[in-house]
Amino acid sequence: MRRIYLDNNATTPLAPEVFEAMKPYLIDEGFGNASSIHWYGQRAKAALEEARESVARLINAQASEIVFTSGGTESDNTALFGVVAAAAADSHGADRPAHLITTTIEHHAVLYAAQALEARGVRVTYVPVGSSGVVDPGDIERAITPETALISVMHSNNELGSIQPVEEISRIAREHGIVFHTDAVQSAGKIPIDVKKLGVHLLSLSAHKLYGPKGVGALYIRKGTSLRPLMYGGHHERDRRPGTENVSGIVGFGRAAELAIQGLCDESHRIAALRGRLEEGILQQVSDATVHCSRSPRLPNTSSIRFDHVEGEGFVIAADLLGLACSTGAACSSGSLEPSHVLSAIGMSKEQARSTIRFSLGRHNTEDDIHQAVEIIPQVVERLRSLSPHYKKEAVSL
Amino acid sequence: MTIAVAMSGGVDSSTAAAILAEKSRSEQAGGEPRIVGLTMQLWNQRRLPALQGLPEGIEPGRASGRCCSLDDVYDARRVASFLGIPYYVVNFERRFEEEVVRPFVEQYLAGETPIPCSRCNTEIKFEQFVETARQIGAERIATGHYARIHQDKRTGRYRLLVAVDRSKDQSYFLFGLTQEQLSRAIFPLGKLTKQQVRAIAREKRLPVAEKPESQEICFVPGGSYRGFIAAYLAEQGARMEDRPGELVTTDGRTLGEHHGVQHFTVGQRKGLGVAAGSPLYVIEIDAAKNRVVVGRNEDLFKRRCRVRNVNWIRPVAEGERISACVRIRNKHLPAPATVEALAGAEANIEFAEPQRAITPGQAAVFYDGEEVVGGGWILGAD
Secondary structure: OOOEEOEOOOOOOOOHHHHHHHOHHHHOHHHOOOOOOOHHHHHHHHHHHHHHHHHHHHOOOOHHHEEEEOOHHHHHHHHHHHHHHHHHHHOOOOOOOOEEEEEOOOOHHHHHHHHHHHHOOOEEEEEOOOOOOOOOHHHHHHHOOOOEEEEEOOOEOOOOOEEOOHHHHHHHHHHOOOEEEEEOOOOEOOEOOOHHHHOOOEEEEEHHHHOOOOOOEEEEEOOOOOOOOOOOOOOHHHHOOOOOOOHHHHHHHHHHHHHHHHHHHHHHHHHHHHHHHHHHHHHHHOOOEEEOOOOOOEOOOEEEEEEOOOOHHHHHHHHHHOOEEOEOOOHHHOOOOOOOHHHHHOOOOHHHHHOEEEEEOOOOOOHHHHHHHHHHHHHHHHHHHHOOOOOOHHHHHO | OOEEEEOOOOHHHHHHHHHHHHHHHHHOOOOOOOEEEEEEEOOOOOOOHHHOOOOOOOOHHHHEOEOOOHHHHHHHHHHHHHHOOOEEEEEOHHHHHHHHHHHHHHHHHOOOOOOHHHHHHHHHHHHHHHHHHHHOOOOEEEOOOOEEEEEOOOOOOEEEEEOOOHHHOOHHHHOOOOHHHHHHEEOOOOOOOHHHHHHHHHHOOOOOOOOOOOOOOOOOHHHOHHHHHHHHHHHOOOOOOOOOEEEEEOOOOEEEEEOOHHHOOOOOOOOOOOOOOOOOEEEEEEOOOOEEEEEOHHHHEEEEEEEEEEEEOOOOOOOOEEEEEEEOOOOOOOEEEEEEEEOOOEEEEEEEEEEEOOOEOEEEEEEEOOEEEEEEEEEEEO
8 A cells, every 4th residue: 555644743754864874873883872082972972063063053142152951851841840940040049930831732842841940930921822833022022020031932833833922921031031942843844944033041952853863852051041960960061961972863863854954945845835736635625624723824745634523533544544534633642532732722613623634745755655645635524524423414405 | 244343452352363364374474464453442430520539349359341431432443453353442321321321310310220221232332343443444344242143044134143152142132233334334252152252362362361250331330220329310410309208118008218219129129228027029010109119039030011212133023922932131031922013013921920129211122032022111010
């Protein structure tokens, strides 16, 4: 069976060039511990620093501002816990608890970290977003208090693809002297990111969303930003993240970043055109289908579509059995009963949220893929609707 | 044709899947995958923190085997991957709670002795599961139940028959199936003995071939109804109310006080809280009057009972009286009786010989030889 992968926001396949770059650090003499003094250690260290340069270039940062982590989740957690801990250390004796501002559509890595901070006495404001899927910077500004230690707003949403006004929020944060973090895991490699232009203090990245290996990420920490490490151990990563470096993974991340820099412009146009064809094809053939946030700035590859009276779980399985891989939302929340918090946040009812499917395109998708997907999707929708007791009852009775 | 196999992670459903997967391979070599494994996520075991940890007297090894534990899903996934069939977990937690758990709790609190497995079969496994199967393109479903389905070539009707292995027969829990449900179901284990199923699992080297059997009600860890219900009510912001009432004898004498009807079941002997010359048993629970009636062992034997929500698998006209063997609990030996079909899906059962402890909340299932004619829920006996 020919299979089509339209779930690139969950993860992407490793690029062959990335695999080639990693190989010497897995099975060859690149195995050394980057902290060792000898030749082996030096080889690993050199590769590590080269990768750091590459990742820095992807977001226009200084290499010294890049800290490698185990992935997006660790980067987000380090940002939130690290800044709050540093703020608490700076203002010991302050009688009011620290305050954090974030949004209702963040990834769970931010949302649950914020909730954990709440449990420790931090006050958290979750700023809502409207049906556009885009947060209003004015709402962020209005949430600021003298105790606000950190603002964390994602660069683009993983389920909807909506791009957030990070530059503007960052300006507001700077005006109030507040540290600003953005989770750019879903944006990096898909649209240009420039930390200087954005003016952020902290930015999270993950390698496997841009054809790199899983288990590697990075946190950009602007020079001078004060934060505490999440873990304690050796003096790796300039004392900001202990643990022997995942050299092969980091090398892969570096190579993936280079490939992303090279292909970004052409690739995002090509993918945006494919997505246009996908949405057009679906809307032409399927009634009662709605593309979420279609009027908002969106990632070029992401399409969140609601098919009324279609049960998302059944859709994903049925499509998979026909060779089409997509998802109901974030992969992390698959199988859970609660509708996606992101879809609820943009005003979807439980039923509407459960009827929403995310298609996310990637480097390997071709016109043929889209053509075939547009054949499979209406078929699956029709079958599911024919089994739904609620669909078109009125029409039948006419 | 695509068949969706319900996989719980146990040896029975795993072997059922293995049998079908092999058949499908030999029938259409190189074809599309036509057997799909599905695990129903019915209950979140981490949901009631009060029940976390192992209940008293439960060995660590036995604690898995609880429904929908991560271990069971892991096992089912492992078997599917071993068989090379597509596999998915589908979430029915909301429906399961509404259709099975809540009625179970309500019946228990009303002093009945509920069996949630029958409702789970009719409302979840052969209803919601069939619907999901059809959504994904599978017109038929298979389960690891021990029972058989035969289509009558003359009438086209489907008949439900007991399993060849009588000691494993699960037809008692399947009396609620409709013709539509039976037409879609396949029971690959109906013709096999448990020993044969184990042997097949071993021969095929299924990863769960040596997994021990689970006996208890899947969502009640350690078999403690009381503990489960107290924890569930606490979660819902309610409390298990112990409403004390009278403990009376069959001839109306008050013997003492009971601490709530839900703590008793018909036929129970221990824990009555009163001493008497001869052994005392619970004869009847009268929830309306909040009374528990106790008496001698012989008082437990009754000839007649009324059942409600009757499902006739073989059509029986209203007012018609049939001879059948009736089973009043899972391990009960079916006893000869006359069953009279009444209006409103009720029936009267009159046994040839009095039966011990006919218990409200349990099912009465009517057999004609190997065939399940129908069944219903016991209301009361006299």
